[in-house]
Amino acid sequence: MLVTIGGYGLSTFQKKQIEAEQKSIRRIIHTLFPKAKLSLGLESVSSSLISKSNLFGTNNVQSISFGRVSFNHSQQVVFHDLLVGSSHTNWFTQTSIGGFFYVIKMMFKGVFSKRAENVVGNFRGLFAEAKMDKKINGTVIVLPDHLEKHLDYLAKNIQTLKNTKTNKLVKLEDIEFEHYFAVYSSDEITARYVLTPAMMRRMTELKKRYNRDIMFSFNKDHFFFAVSMPEGFLTLGAKSFTSEEVLQDLYANFVTVKETLQDLKLQ
Template identity: 35%
Template sequence: MNRELTRIARLRRVVRVLLVIVYSATLVWFVFCLFGGYLLASADYATNVQTSQYILYGFIFFCVLHFALMRGLQSLGGQETALMGRIVGELFPEARFNPAGGVDREALAESRLFGDASTLPSPEATSYGRVELPVGEQTMQICDVGITPQHDKGLAANPLTMLYRSIMRPIFGTRIESSMHTFRGMFGYCRTQRRFKGYVLLLPDHLEDKLGYLAQSVQRIRQKNGAKFVHLEDPEFESLFAVYADDEVEARMVLTPTTMRRMTGLRRSFNRDLMISFRGDTLYFASGTPDGFLRPGRRSLADERLLEQLYREIDFCRTVGAEMK
């Protein structure tokens, strides 16, 4: 696949250059709209006419570059989707890759990893593909999802917030389509053989120390749903996860010493923050991947690390399902 990877890497560099130019020009235009009137007010008629001509030429040039950027993004997305479908098919013949597959919003809400639909604003979810992976007799759904919480719409009314998210984040961000999301990455779920009473949440131990939507969601869940912090007698496990549950006895029944050791090993092998929840008869998990879960990472297009990374991520999902069985 080296030729395809090289072509995608080259196209991605072209798209990145176009993106920086187009969004930088948009930023300049925004600043000009705010302060340009003061500069032109003191200029004479000839200067104003000449400035208008420059603006017209710049607008035409901007339209050409914007059209090229949109075509480049469309072509890049198609090539990446085709490549990922081929890679998933080669590495996991039993899996089914659906680039147009959506995420189950009910499962997203039931997981409580991004809020609780009964008490918190329901987040908006955008799916960038789905993998269906057999795990025993069950089928695990793993989605590449972007989460945009509803309460962020109020922030979007702030011009500075819109300027940052609409212009600044695409310039410096990993992927342009992720710039409006507060979470982009993997979200998976699978039914288990037992049914859990209440719910158990396993979150990165440092999550509440950070500012952001996920930390706020945890705090609201604790306040409105009576979620309690559960202290467990495994220092290594607690260095990776903070456990919240509405029933401490149930949490201890789910998180036995053997289960905690296995989950500690899984988390260390994954080497990325992981969120897990048990509710009803379903296991849910999520992990942030700024490049996108079902998209080739920008740092791994030059060699086999792309295949290794994707294999580890999907195999990790399969292992989680088998271990929690």
């Protein structure tokens, strides 16, 4: 009886806390980007889309979105608060029932600390995707340099890229950009076409500004952009979502994706 009452009380308290947090997030996003469309709540993200990004591996990638923000211009740009699961859970999520219990399992990891950002996975953070008007030849993948020492899910991805005959490491002339990023592409000419000097400067400045792992890719007619945010992208977080630093980071991420597409006249 006491367990039931206690569980109900915890559930009610957490529901109110989530509702208050989501109300604050909606107000902030609307203030920063009045034309943006915001959706909060758990939803699946196409595994084929995640695999197409080439940022998290290519086989049976499982992921969940805690919310998304979308912009409609000539093409739609969508930003997800993405959680990518570990490979050993793939077998468990191959059915709808397994997928449901996988969500419950991950949510319970954060329940007693009361925050959604305490839910863990191989990757948590911002993931943006946009379909481009122009189609490039092949793929271009840009990952943080020196990853193999501290991020297992990306270390394996880098090793896969090194072993494949499709994508090769490309050396560019921008020394500062290459200090922070490693470029892999199926075609060096294509890599030099899409990685304009303006884009490389923008990504370098973004990396230096708040020192997060940034990665992005081009695959035929799609552009992808991801930033590691273990605390979550659309959460108030341990560091207040309303702090000036966090709002600047949020705004910079949105603007970077939109300006990158504009630079290349791909949107």
